[in-house]
């Protein structure tokens with residue numbers, strides 16, 4: 063699915079960059095996503111956050127920690 067129409071960047075490309083550890087600023091510089099009209103920025107940032115390794119670890123950590131916290 064195309065996320066950035068202006069630069070013709072799809073979700074798979076953004077996800078792949080995020081998984082490789084690129085920050086959102088790096089993706090903007092490298093691909094040009096969200097650098098023209100800006101309409102795609104919210105969607106692109108959300109996708110980046112969901113696929114970023116740091117976010118994935120934090121998400122997994124919360125899933126592991128929260129049930130223990132409830133039992134205490």
Ligand code: FES
Pocket residue numbers: 065066067068069095096097098099100101102103
């Ligand atoms: S749709 Fe991405 S900058 Fe315009």
